[in-house]
Amino acid sequence: MPQRSTSPPHFSDAALMTLIRSTPLAICITDAEGHFQMVNAAYCRLYGYAEEELLGEEFTMMLAPEHRDMMRRIHRTFIETGEDSDPLIGTPGARAEWEVVNRQGQPISVLAEAVRVEDDQGNVYKATFVVDISEHKALERSLREANQRLTKIAMYDELTGLQSRRAGLDRLEAEIHEHQRYGQPLCIAVIDLDGFKQINDTHGHAIGDEILVGIAELLRQSLRESDAAVRLGGDELLLVLPGISLDQATQAVERIRQTLASTSLTSHALEVTLSAGVAAYRDENQDALLERADRALYRAKRRGRNRVAQAR
Template identity: 40%
Template structure:
């Protein structure tokens, strides 16, 4: 519905304002060459003639010569010549019907003109020359106001043709008007009042944006305030007020300022619009167009600051020209995508374009001079920035609504989470316990054979020793070593060697009792702990295990018979032996089995309990012992 009523309502409203708005300065349409006692104001653009001097070689004598009369052309486009490197000569004729001599004011209402040379007839054949424009100090002006104004003296019955030579590195426009002094004073007073209201509104909007930034902490307010600030400075420059009040002694900056501020305004407008419309969410193409336009504006700023002001003004003007259609189309896309703030954005730029259109018709001479037509750009810009503020407020409100919805959803999720927390904790606790068990399994078991690893089986042996001492029980251990394992690895490869170890480990696990303990001590050695087992029972058990290994048939060993040797040791209650001593005795027995032909079992024993014998000492003062090979 929004897209249907905006194009109809706003043009009707503002065209009605134009029609009903009364003239500000009495006479607005008369024969512009006639100046009588009742004359107040007239636009001269429509009766002017223009001659372009591309080489800038003509002087006043050449330009006023009768031989060039045929080359002068009527101004048919409202005085808009645009960008040109040529010198522009203009001429117009004033016919005095005054009853007495009077001084009038000739105004070129284009503050950005660099150099103006006004030639006024002085007698029959010569001209007096006066200079104006922003290429000179502001204090050198004929009349020190924001626009370029010259005094013109007329006497009764006088008819004279005046010439102006205009040069600039920017655009040339010719909104030329003639005023009597009273009408011009009224015009200046009303202009100052209007500009005070206009720039006051800009300052208030900037202050509001800064307040929003401080209280709401939204970066959108920062970019809005920055855009408004530079937009105000741009208009202060374009209206000539900057040169009049801020930098009257710097014609150089007056030349650089327009393109500089246009570039900064385009950049801040693009950033603000991009964030307000969230255009990256709706169209990556327009998002990139935004940044390309900003880069173009930045180039204009760079050219301006490095002295290439003529080219800078063209680049900056082009970036400003493409700004409006890009943001308008982006706003349409964002609005269709559901961005409510884009509604105000479209209204803001749409109405601004209407005022730009009104201003264009005014400068073309189609519309009369009144408050709305004379200040169309300022009226449009005030409406634009106000509506952009409303768009910003809507965007922030939308973000707050989204935040509130997110908070409500979060509270709902939190309630649901609290309700299920107990069961979830139990579930996670079970998972954690299972994970811990798996981790413990990985930490205590050999990854290849799945038996206890070196450290775990030694800790198990310490535990069995302690339990045996407490309960007065004996037990046996066996160190089982694979015979000729190096030859197996060398002949068949390490993968086959690993298969042999796994097969032997499986045989150990299946041959031992449930309370027996088996672990991989290292390499091809296994440590077996046989609690509450006599030496005879231990011998029988290990011998059966040895035979089971020798019966293994492995496909990858080429029929080679696999055998193991074992060194065994009994732990006797009352003989203080630690893990190292017990293991050393069993290891000595294993070496004895290897020496006696392999594939057999040997037992280690204590040679003597005499303290004078060499051996391993118990730090607690227990018996000393020495392992012997029998």
């Protein structure tokens, strides 16, 4: 096949300037002192100024006042060496994201890239190419906030603020690994509210929710920072109690039981009690530990409720 010509087109200076002025990419040229010498229509639209309002003005007018001195220093170094001295800018010719302001004082996120150019008389200029990425940054923020909300939903029960079942069981598994590695004591308590279904049937689920919220607050006030309170589902709760013996854990849960029994909850001043089963970890898997605590809980229920039983 015949070779195609690869020689570049020959444009006059006037034609190149027309191209720069008409391109949809925002472009400005500043002199060695940082004053605008040329701004194209896209640059003016981006910032909301007319061309005559910008020419001769310092480029730092587009920045928040607290950033202007830093940008002046960066500009001087760039003009003298072609390099950016500030780590926020990066390597020469590298793209950098900036927060700037338009004529109305509204923030705009831009992606900017600058090149150092000289004219025929040896005068040095800085040509900057700017892209508005505000929508992209806003989308990034929205996605980040959504991920944070999803993470919170996954980690914490929406009603009570206690750890969710998934997060709580992950925490228990982590504590089991800590026990296996360092040998520190580990206990758990499985708690169930006495007659909670009857409360819901009699007073409604809204009152039931108030009770769960109140108990969650009681647990937060009663437990240590190293403990974890988990809502497994419904009115079933799990306490993860590292670093204490079975007797100490039983005493801690007993204090919670006594406090709840003497506390009136909701606007109906309802008296609510709990039953609990407490188990100490003994070289078993998570399911086996939870099952022993559950058996102790049901033993407490059979013995009349409103009591704490130790697992065998």
